[in-house]
Amino acid sequence: MTQKIVIKLGGNILKNLHPDFFAQCAQLKEQGFSIIIVHGGGSMISDWAQKIGKDAQFMNGYRVTDQEMLTIAEMVLAGTVNKQIVSKLASIGLTAIGLSGIDLKLIEAKQQNTQLGYVGEVTKVNISALHTILEQGWVPVVASLGVGTNESHYNINADEVASAIAQALNASHLIMVSDVDGIYIKTSSERKMLHKATPSLVEYYIQTGEISGGMIPKARSSIKALQHAVQEVWIVNGTKPLPFDEELFVGTRLHQEVSDRVTLS
Numbered sequence: 001m002t003q004k005i006v007i008k009l010g011g012n013i014l015k016n017l018h019p020d021f022f023a024q025c026a027q028l029k030e031q032g033f034s035i036i037i038v039h040g041g042g043s044m045i046s047d048w049a050q051k052i053g054k055d056a057q058f059m060n061g062y063r064v065t066d067q068e069m070l071t072i073a074e075m076v077l078a079g080t081v082n083k084q085i086v087s088k089l090a091s092i093g094l095t096a097i098g099l100s101g102i103d104l105k106l107i108e109a110k111q112q113n114t115q116l117g118y119v120g121e122v123t124k125v126n127i128s129a130l131h132t133i134l135e136q137g138w139v140p141v142v143a144s145l146g147v148g149t150n151e152s153h154y155n156i157n158a159d160e161v162a163s164a165i166a167q168a169l170n171a172s173h174l175i176m177v178s179d180v181d182g183i184y185i186k187t188s189s190e191r192k193m194l195h196k197a198t199p200s201l202v203e204y205y206i207q208t209g210e211i212s213g214g215m216i217p218k219a220r221s222s223i224k225a226l227q228h229a230v231q232e233v234w235i236v237n238g239t240k241p242l243p244f245d246e247e248l249f250v251g252t253r254l255h256q257e258v259s260d261r262v263t264l265s
């Protein structure tokens with residue numbers, strides 16, 4: 001079976017993605033990997049909300065989403081952002097199909113927390129729909145929305161959608177492309193990048209408050225993916241080329257606890 005790589009694109013990085021990013025996606029496909037792109041667009045949702053005089057409000061990295069904000073999120077994520085990425089992939093010769101988690105009921109969800117309104121957490125990924133798309137050799141580009149029972153729609157953190165898809169597809173890698181080099185940790189005298197870490201270390205830094213804001217859902221989603229057979233999660237800066245050369249790796253590389261590792265002989 002072909003190995004799968006899930007690539008998550010954060011909203012902040014979309015305007016400043018390294019010019020080679022899409023060509024690198026094409027190279028992965030040429031090398032025989034299936035790739036799945038999941039995207040957010042948090043900063044664009046906030047910009048459009050502001051245009052109609054609506055302030056963005058967050059709790060632990062999640063956007064408080066009332067009906068009006070959900071509508072903005074749907075327009076921005078499934079509309080402009082999704083189609084921009086599809087067009088970029090098409091421009092380098094890949095056949096990309098843009099979907100939101102609502103299409104094909106790709107992402108089923110339930111309300112995460114009543115205080116957040118229409119924010120969902122993933123309950124199910126429609127794997128057979130994704131397999132059908134991948135079997136065509138197409139690249140699915142998934143906007144982070146979900147559908148609940150009674151057809152309600154939800155705004156879902158894109159890191160969580162990417163992680164759920166990586167888990168469901170048994171992806172080998174989940175690559176979180178963000179606007180920071182990786183996870184930074186403050187020591188008494190300096191701010192250092194965490195180059196390699198296990199889930200328990202990441203959880204520790206969430207508890208100490210070193211990891212905060214939007215990095216909390218990213219870190220927790222990464223931990224979940226690793227607990228479900230994803231071999232590695234990378235948190236990398238999208239202004240730089242994807243670091244496929246191990247020697248030149250820049251970013252945070254998260255791997256399973258040593259005792260959890262499955263060795264293939």
Ligand SMILES: Nc1ncnc2c1ncn2[C@@H]1O[C@H](COP(=O)(O)OP(=O)(O)O)[C@@H](O)[C@H]1O
Pocket residue numbers: 009010011012013040042159177178179180182183184185210211212213214215216218
């Ligand atoms: N320990 C940390 N290391 C790096 N970034 C952190 C850390 N704690 C909080 N952050 C914040 O998390 C942000 C990344 O999360 P987010 O903005 O949601 O990214 P994305 O849009 O790529 O999903 C960083 O820009 C930074 O402001």
Ligand SMILES: CC(=O)N[C@@H](CCC(=O)OP(=O)(O)O)C(=O)O
Pocket residue numbers: 009010011012039040041042043045061062063073119120144155156157158159214
């Ligand atoms: C519930 C929730 O917070 N949803 C996110 C969905 C977009 C997202 O995750 O975008 P980034 O990847 O750019 O952060 C939001 O509304 O901002």
